Amino acid sequence: MSDLLEPTVDFVFKQVFGSEDNKDDVLLNFLNEVLRETEPKPFVSLALLNPQMDKDALTDKQAILDVRAQNEDGKQVNLEIQVTNKYDMPKRSLYYSAKMYEEQLSEGQMYKDLKKVISINILTFNQVPNKRFHNTYHLREDHTGELLIDDIEIHFMELPKLGLKTNKMDDRLVKWLMFINGAPKDRWEELAMDTPGLKKAMTTLEFLSQNKEARMLYEMRKKALLDERSALDYAETRGREEGKLEGKLEGKLEGKLEGKLEGKLEIAASMLKKGLSVTLIAEVTGLPAAEIETLNEQIH
Template sequence: MRFINPKIDFAFKKIFGSSQSTEILISFLNAILYEEESIIKSLEILDPYLGPQVAGAKNSYLDVKALLNDGTFVIIEMQVLKVQAFGKRVLYNAAKTYALQLTRGELYKQLRPVIALTITDFEMFRGEQDVISHFVFKERNRLSDYLQNDIELVFVELPKFKKELDRLETLTDKWIYFIKTTGTLDEVPQTMVTVPEIQKAFEIANQVSLTQEEFNILQQQEFFAQDQEGSVAVGREEGRQEGRQEGRQEGRQEAQIELITLSLNRLLGQLNPDIENRIQQLSIDQLDDLVTALWDFSSLEDLTTWLEANSQ
């Protein structure tokens, strides 16, 4: 067997955010968020796109969004590379999900809690050993909770998870191991088969179940992820050689533009000079946002709309 890599955007959404993923997502979230207690009984998987309320405002593209049976919203992001201002992006998406619940005339008491679960393939918090971190609003000195602790940020840092297959003890261990290693496995480990939801996740992750179109999208994203790592390395190396921060940023920006343009040409067809020029004018932050949105574009019109909203 060969399995798709859950750390790739398309694969993560297919495994955890598709119409057949409800029981998988319930098991996964109970394990990660609630220490394996069966707090979540049911949930609804929602459209993960967070559109702007006003023209020209910033779009947000999440990997998975769900509404739990108690009314809590959970938004999930899988991030392979640490990009500039990533921590701010996590907080922005959580705050936006919270704020967008209300429309004109609705009351603040109708707001429901939001949990932002972020899984990273890099270390977010250097010097800390915990694989899973939970952040909520606290009073600075007394460390008491705020009156409405409605926004919680949860991080799972995959590099800090060191357990091998024979040391997996809990459901939480097994789910983190699944995300971290499935792309490298050629069979379903026997210790994982005992969990029906994980077994189902492996079935969805089996490459045999993909259509040709899905396989092509997955392959493009895998190539792009590999090239992205290379672009970051190139930017750092050029920065070291030139001995200044601007060199590192400029090198990374040029490599990022080249990779994005190549991927969009493959995905949407040959870009016209005007679109290429607009992409070249984007800042590093805007290029990072474009990478996040890249695979949600199904036409050149989608790309043009994004550029109009985000490059002003």
């Protein structure tokens, strides 16, 4: 797949899934596969809430090139791909879900007007400590599992877990994720079979890969993401090294303190054997009188 752009780069992902041309087939079909178990009926139509993309954002390491859409019932979906593990994905996803939920209400509206928000996170790293590649979360009662309200729904789909077990090839969601994860082109026909919308996603990726401007923007974005990952790796490595150094220094200091204490205890024991008073020994050694009393009991 060396001649094709990588769908896991958020710039490419947004072009394939978040364009006006692709929202009614590519995005709609993909979302319906993701939400097959949680939505009572498939989405019929979508309106993109952030179709534009600022080219200046491509060089911003912190920029979020997500896909945000609303269905015919007013439910909102935020679809995002993440290639860098910032170790804060659950909090980050919950924050954006809560923000989407809160932003729906304008002055004078009622809480009953609030619609469901769905956050879908596709990760190129492992986040959830189980073997499932697709995990879904809701607000539920701890003991009974009873759903409090269905208004917040968060998905994590981890691409590295696709290879942990044999996935049925009739699972259309698996086919979508294999394409996103960079399945070789000689498998495309097999993946696209009986998977609505996937063929168009593949055609879009081919077109982007042959477009000089798209490839230039893609390289800009890849560099920004690489810079971010390098900065995180550097900070993590430095943190480990500083931790080791701090540990060594603490060890040396503790060793010296223990040595001094043992020396004082030896002096105190010698003085006790000679019959000197606890008060005098405490004054000479700097040890607490109670500790000298304990030492005296051990000696005698």
